[in-house]
Amino acid sequence: MKVKLMMEDGVLPLRVPPQMSIYADQHNVIHLVQSMVSSLAVDQPQDPIAYLLLLLQDSSVHVPRVVLMGPPAVGKTTLAGRLCADLGAVHVTMETLLEDPSPLGEEARHHALKQQEVPDDLLVDLIQGRLKQSDCFNTGWVLDGLPQTRLQARSLQQGGVIPKHVVLLDAGEDVLLERHRGRLLDPLTGDVYHEAFVRPCDEAVARRAEKRPDAREGALTADLQRYRCKVTGLSSAYRHILKTVDADQPPDDVYQQAVAFLRTRRCSRTPRVLLLGPPGSGKRLQAKMLADKYKMVDVCCSDLLGWAEADPSSVGEEVRTYVQHNRTVPKNVTLKVFQERLDRPDCSQRGWILHHLPCDLQHAKNLMDSLNAPNRVFFLELMDDVCLQRTMMKHSLADPSVHTAPYDAARECDDNTRTVTNALGVYRTHTAGLQCAFPDGVHVDADQDPQRVFEALDKQLTIQTYTH
Known part of the structure; x- marks a missing residue:
């Protein structure tokens, strides 16, 4: 373990004795420090000392911070919505970020209207800005399909956005294509369903739900190829807190596996x-x-x-x-x-x-x-x-x-x-x-x-x- 001692001429590395590493492992000190520094960087309070003292007494250290990844049509949005409803967390998607009224949101919408990818630095700033808001800080958040690349993940980590759990949903291309063909959209709420896989429980919703007009298999295949190129690097950024869940099973089973994982707590132990x-x-x-x-x-x-x-x-x-x-x-x-x-x-x-x-x-x-x-x-x-x-x-x-x-x-x-x-x-x-x-x-x-x-x-x- 190493800490840094600030000197007038720069930074001097100070080696901590091995017994400190043992103590940190036994009492979960590293995890506690990571959680507090992460919260400090995201919220940026005016009085950091008073803030940290309150944080130690408050349950906000234990709020959910989840990244949900997976290919298109794998069921991320459905799972994220259910998790947020049960955990009381904020559901953060690309669509909700584009609703940001700030100049950053306006710039991102400009790219989206031109069907251009939002630049990495702009997207990272949008995510950080959203997670600084009090609802995300107090009740936790689920990032749905974000970040999208390893570079974005690293930038978020450097900015203090450190998830506690990362769930990667995965399924074969044939399964994803089948789900894409049967996709239904509720025009009133924007919720997504499926003709056979996830049907609406409410009959009124079932009657008004309609097939998405942009259900083009060619576009999905291209999106899948782009995803496969990025997922390895993205997963490596979160490899120590990541669980892969097979999405080719009933939604309740997928949900139960995800919830069981979210109930675990990562201990940062030196192996x-x-x-x-x-x-x-x-x-x-x-x-x-x-x-x-x-x-x-x-x-x-x-x-x-x-x-x-x-x-x-x-x-x-x-x-x-x-x-x-x-x-x-x-x-x-x-x-x-x-x-x-x-x-x-x-x-x-x-x-x-x-x-x-x-x-x-x-x-x-x-x-x-x-x-x-x-x-x-x-x-x-x-x-x-x-x-x-x-x-x-x-x-x-x-x-x-x-x-x-x-x-x-x-x-x-x-x-x-x-x-x-x-x-x-x-x-x-x-x-x-x-x-x-x-x-x-x-x-x-x-x-x-x-x-x-x-x-x-x-x-x-x-x-x-x-x-x-």
């Missing part, structure tokens, strides 16, 4: 992930994939001694002394190296994913008693015969035998088999102790395609990021 498992279970690969996605530091304990040997610190000097004399580095020195690496600023700020350590119950206890205790632990489960098969295959691919005599190749294979078998035996000996040290560890079946293992781990990480 400290521990991967445990036997040789061949894929710890290194899964760690790399997760680190790439969440920008964590990939800490492989089998590589730590090489890192320490090249490090100018006192611990590095200690390691070099053993390596230069071809002596095995003692366990206590290895643990020093491990703690030194996790104390570095990149690990403290971005979080880390650790594998190939701890090796036994004592190592695990030392880790849990330190300032670097993990907050997510996974056991990759794999049978011994599969571990042996995978590891031997890795050996043969990574270092194919150069020997021509059959007995040389056989002896090399036997040596590798014994090495792997011994490593498996050591792991199995300490498995019960490790499971005792980490009783809340999640067990994941590693005997499947690596992508499926990654998805299982990723799902659990997402689940643990939210609490009710």
Whole structure:
């Protein structure tokens, strides 16, 4: 964690001790600060100190702030309207923004009348201006189909518009085309219905509802293509607070899934992930994939001694002394190296994913008693015969035998088999102790395609990021 100390000559970064990060995680400090700063930036009160004191005592910290995304005809407006009615939030759409009587609204209407896209900076200013108004601040808001691009999302975040939840509705193109064909519009209220999917409950509404005059499939197909080009970048801007909901199901089911998600609260925790498992279970690969996605530091304990040997610190000097004399580095020195690496600023700020350590119950206890205790632990489960098969295959691919005599190749294979078998035996000996040290560890079946293992781990990480 890092804060900034203001100096006359500029800004000086001040490193916060690791124990502060632990405290912030335990008491949800980061989430509280984010909520308050976001509200402060949006409302911009005359007396910010008094405002923040009131905010701490008020329930407005918990008002809904929702972004609802999805392709055209997926049902965003219907869901947003229902959510706003139940939550008491303000429904913000492009249409309502264009009703803004200010010069910004007039400029946006000018673009709309010419069938031009509203420029990013203008749209961002419109959204920020709308969310500053007291109704949005006091009761919350649902942005329906806004923002539309990753750039807009980033600009809103920089301006203090930070949603608590983002719901992405998704459905296949054939489903969207079918819904588009059966769309009905209530000319009196502007509400949208569907001939078969969402029929009006009121008979008077059903009689006056009519098909939209602009229901052109070609236009919808073009809109879908534009959406597909933008959705990946847009989703990435909100990836840590986003839930995708399959919209190809009854509206009540879609609504219930969205509401269940909105009832969760995001905890901004620095990820400290521990991967445990036997040789061949894929710890290194899964760690790399997760680190790439969440920008964590990939800490492989089998590589730590090489890192320490090249490090100018006192611990590095200690390691070099053993390596230069071809002596095995003692366990206590290895643990020093491990703690030194996790104390570095990149690990403290971005979080880390650790594998190939701890090796036994004592190592695990030392880790849990330190300032670097993990907050997510996974056991990759794999049978011994599969571990042996995978590891031997890795050996043969990574270092194919150069020997021509059959007995040389056989002896090399036997040596590798014994090495792997011994490593498996050591792991199995300490498995019960490790499971005792980490009783809340999640067990994941590693005997499947690596992508499926990654998805299982990723799902659990997402689940643990939210609490009710």
